[in-house]
Amino acid sequence: MEGYTWIGSLKLGDYSYANFREIDLAKRYITSLYFAIVTMSTVGYGDIHAINIREMIFVMIYVSFDMILGAYLIGNMTALIVKGSRTERFRDKMKEVIRYMNRNKLGKEIREQIKGHLRLQYESSYTEASVLQDIPISIRAKISQTLYKPYVESVPLFKGCSAEFIQQIVIRLQEEFFLPGEVILEQGSAVDQLYFVCYGALEGVGIGEDGQEETLLMLEPESSFGEISILCNIPQPYTVRVCELCQLLRLDKQSFTNILEIYFVDGRRILSNLSESEYGGRIKQLESDITFHIGKQEAELILRVNSAAFYGDLHQLKSLIRAGADPKNTDYDGRTPLHLAASRGYEDVVQFLLGEGVDINLTDQFGNTPLLEAVKQGHERVAALLFAKGAKLSLKNAGSHLCTAVAKGDSDFIRRALAFGADPNCGDYDHRTPLHIAAAEGLYLIAQMLVEAGASVFATDRYASKL
Incomplete structure (x- = not known):
């Protein structure tokens, strides 16, 4: 019956749908569509509602399906929105x-x-560190200097270090946060990270053989830890535990080592600061380790300078010396960069080293001077340059050397040696002069060269033998 349905009981304003079968089909269709949409989009309404049991069952099923479908659609839209967040x-x-x-x-x-x-x-x-990750390196470096440079500059470990060194450290820092109770470094572990404290508090705890803990030091802002293990290549000497929420700046060991290889003068300063630190002075063994590593770095630096001179790398040599390397230092054989440059015939390197005030007549462990090295290797331009600056052969046992050269017929060496100050009348252990050997061997050209250089034709040897 028409009156016992939702549409038959519907009355909108003064209009009634009691005889809806007589109403225009289009109007009935629009009214039905309105009922469907209102039912789907709301849960319960006033003027449009179910009248009989069949309609109630239909509406319950319809609304339940609508709720499930709506939840599914909203869930998928939410997943699309948060995806990748x-x-x-x-x-x-x-x-x-x-x-x-x-x-x-x-x-x-x-x-x-x-x-x-x-x-x-x-x-x-969403701290400053995470924001910096998507910014170009050049801009990130400037921002890092603004954010982190004040913390790093105030660390006692870097006291007296150059501004360029500090800048290289700052642009490689990573920011981290730690909760109270967390252990960052454990005693006896190998460390590959250097930390700087921005804010918060940490404690350095030493664990004895009996297993008892002892607080060795407190780490507060403007402190650093991990440097002892990294610089001295020893296990971490104490455990670092967080006391309160802290912000740390982290630098990995490889980056730190690479920077120290360039700024080696600052590396020596850091080792010196470490030995003078509160904790460094409490362990005698640590002081000896630091002294050992300072000596090791010095030896490596001398080898780098000498290597640059040996291969004629003037640019590298200038960089090392301007960065603080001393060209007057000698290697394990007592050789300076000037010895090696002269032996290889690098005139530009020799000229540069002379301008740096290198000892021009220093002898190595084999008794060789830079001039003698140049003479031996036949680099006459370099030898002439050194001789003009006042260099000397300082040829030990000159008589034996010249006599041996005469016996070998090495006229080039004899000529260069005589030209740069060798005494043609020096004798060997038997008081024989090079002219004795040349005469005995019938070496006319060498004998003529010696006579022209001032060799005495009346010299006698130990056996009173004349030429």
């Missing part, structure tokens, strides 16, 4: 970590520490 990444990472902890049956304490650190990373993910 940091919230989703945090949840996914937390799920993976929980599965890992369950699989390995980790204890409750370490579980809470891991979860707390992940939450801290999530909450601090």
Whole structure:
């Protein structure tokens, strides 16, 4: 019956649908569509409602289906919106970590520490450090200097270091946060990170053989830790534990080492500062380790300078010396860069080293001077340059050397040696002069060269033998 249906009982204003079968089909269709849309988009309404049991059942099924469909659509739209967001990444990472902890049956304490650190990373993910990751390196370097340079400059470890060195450190720093109770470095472990404290507090704890803990030092802002293990290549001497929420700046060991290879003078200053630090003075062994590494760095630096001179790399040599390397230092054989440059015939390198005030007549462990090295190797232009600056052959046992050269017929060496100050009348252990050997061997040209250089034709040897 028409009156016992939703549309038959419908009355909108003064208009009634009691005899809806007589109403225009288009109007009935629009009214039915209105009922369907209102039913689907709302839960309960006033003027349009079910009248009989069949309509009630239909509406219940219809609205239930609508709720399920709506929830599905909203859920998918939400998933599309948050897809790739940091919230989703945090949840996914937390799920993976929980599965890992369950699989390995980790204890409750370490579980809470891991979860707390992940939450801290999530909450601090929009700090200055994360913002910098998407900025070009050149701009990031300027921002890093503004943010981190005041902290690094005030660290006692870098006292007296150059501004260029500090700048290279600053642009490679990474920012991290740690919760109270977390252990950052453990005693006896190998360390590959250097840390600087921005704010917060940490404690350095030493663990004795009896297992008892002793607080060795407190680490507050403008402090650093990890440098002892990195610089001295020894295990971490104490455990570092967080006392209160702290912000740290981290620098990896490889980057730090690469910077020290360039700014080696600052490296020596850092080792000196470390030996004078509060903790460095408390361990005598640490002082000896630092002294050893300072000596090792000095030896490596001398080898780098000598290597540049040996290969004629004037640009590298200038860079090393301007950075603080001393060209007057000698290597394990007592050779200076001037010895090596002269032996290789690098005139430009020799000229540069002379301008740096290198000892021109220093002899190495074999008794060779730079001039003698140039003469031996036949580099006459270099030898002439050194001789003009006042260099001397300083040829020990000159008589024996010249006599041996005459016996070998090495006229070139004899000529160069005589030209640069060798005495043609020096004798060997038997008081024989080079002219004795030339005459005995019938070496006319060498004998003529010696006579023209001033060799005496009346010299006698130990056996009173004349020429």
